[in-house]
Amino acid sequence: MLTSVFIAAVSLALFWMAAFTLWWQMHAWRTPEVLASTRFGRPEGGEGLSFSLLLPARHEQAVLDHTIQRLLQSRHTDFEIIVIVGHDDPETTEVACAAADRDPRVRVVVDTHEKKNKPKAMNTALPYCRGDVVGVFDAEDQVHPDLLAHVDHAFRATGADVVQGGVQLINFHSSWYSLRNCLEYFFWFRSRLHLHAQKGFIPLGGNTVFVRTEVLRDAKGWDPDCLAEDCDLGVRLSSAGKRVVVAYDSDMVTREETPGSLVSLLKQRTRWNQGFLQVYRKGDWKRLPGFGQRLLARYTLMTPFLQAASGVLIPLNAAIALFLDVPVGVAFVTFLPAVTALVTFVFEVVGLHDFGRQYGLRVRPVHYLKLVVGGPFYQVLLAGAAIRAVWREQRGRSDWELTSHVGAHLTEVTREDVPA
Numbered sequence: 001m002l003t004s005v006f007i008a009a010v011s012l013a014l015f016w017m018a019a020f021t022l023w024w025q026m027h028a029w030r031t032p033e034v035l036a037s038t039r040f041g042r043p044e045g046g047e048g049l050s051f052s053l054l055l056p057a058r059h060e061q062a063v064l065d066h067t068i069q070r071l072l073q074s075r076h077t078d079f080e081i082i083v084i085v086g087h088d089d090p091e092t093t094e095v096a097c098a099a100a101d102r103d104p105r106v107r108v109v110v111d112t113h114e115k116k117n118k119p120k121a122m123n124t125a126l127p128y129c130r131g132d133v134v135g136v137f138d139a140e141d142q143v144h145p146d147l148l149a150h151v152d153h154a155f156r157a158t159g160a161d162v163v164q165g166g167v168q169l170i171n172f173h174s175s176w177y178s179l180r181n182c183l184e185y186f187f188w189f190r191s192r193l194h195l196h197a198q199k200g201f202i203p204l205g206g207n208t209v210f211v212r213t214e215v216l217r218d219a220k221g222w223d224p225d226c227l228a229e230d231c232d233l234g235v236r237l238s239s240a241g242k243r244v245v246v247a248y249d250s251d252m253v254t255r256e257e258t259p260g261s262l263v264s265l266l267k268q269r270t271r272w273n274q275g276f277l278q279v280y281r282k283g284d285w286k287r288l289p290g291f292g293q294r295l296l297a298r299y300t301l302m303t304p305f306l307q308a309a310s311g312v313l314i315p316l317n318a319a320i321a322l323f324l325d326v327p328v329g330v331a332f333v334t335f336l337p338a339v340t341a342l343v344t345f346v347f348e349v350v351g352l353h354d355f356g357r358q359y360g361l362r363v364r365p366v367h368y369l370k371l372v373v374g375g376p377f378y379q380v381l382l383a384g385a386a387i388r389a390v391w392r393e394q395r396g397r398s399d400w401e402l403t404s405h406v407g408a409h410l411t412e413v414t415r416e417d418v419p420a
Helices: 002-029 032-037 064-072 090-102 118-128 147-158 176-199 213-218 229-239 262-282 291-323 328-334 336-358 365-394
Strands: 051-056 079-086 106-111 133-136 162-164 167-169 209-212 244-246 254-256
Touching: 002 032, 002 176, 002 328, 002 336, 051 064, 051 118, 051 147, 064 079, 064 090, 079 090, 079 118, 090 106, 106 118, 118 229, 133 147, 133 213, 147 162, 147 209, 167 176, 176 244, 176 262, 176 291, 176 336, 176 365, 209 213, 209 229, 229 244, 229 262, 229 291, 262 291, 262 365, 291 365, 328 336, 336 365
Parallel strands: 051 079, 051 133, 079 106, 162 244, 167 254
Antiparallel strands: 133 209, 162 209
């Protein structure tokens, strides 16, 4: 009897977790009006703000110059680019200094910390920022030339303290896991972050995020010891009551590439998961004024671990229902999470079609097959990253595992992947 009650309770918990995840993924597509509201407004009234664009780069000599050149093509007239390099990284420094020699809008700041990471690098550059707004990009980013003008307008039209733009992994055709990785970004930036902003609690993205300089300095910049400094900054600013606006426009998203190997993806997810755990333990989210906000914060910061557990437990639940002798009612309940997971798979298939349509990429039948077949294996990888994150946190290991980039999103896709 107790076993049946336990199985039913776990099944119901998994069902609600899967249902909440599906609801968040579908938020932007609820109505045409909601979908339209997630886009940038058309810029009006000229320019009103200046920008300091931070570009932390470590061992990124292969992609850095391309990113700098893309940023310099911005049609906004008042911005500076601050490239942050390590004192022990001469190859990247050479690329950055060459760009600074070519254009006075580019400046180079050297990070001399013995142990380096992204938040320490950005904190090093923060005192040198001259702009009204600080923006953050990664060294491999492909940035649209109209983005700054739209962000400028968003700040002035809404009175926001923070504007979060869209980021999209684009090389879905590179591997079976890159396809799922691209879809995760698509749902996160296209839909879920808009819901978080609406509720007044948001874990910010790591780049294409813009913060008023005075707000960022009042917050003392980024936490130098946190492995998810973007999430941490969003939690602290949300808790301080700062207004965050999220906008996603497929024409102006910042394009990136997926990690180049499963090991790189595992390490990246480990870092993010461990960072979320660190933010949860810090407890800044407890200062959020509303009970619903605090509940959302608690659930969000634990989501990586809950999702990893559900990915393993849902198939186990289905096996219990099929092979163990349990009451009919309990067997029915154990199938509820699987039903929700099946609906999620269907929505992911539809999402992949929409992703391809928005970005002008041909999604072939083999990609849909990879999406479905790769799902369980991807969940195993997420579970492994979550377990590894807990292990590292308990061992006191917080070194920054750098994700290398080769520019896979910058190369032309093969002819079979472009529309005829």
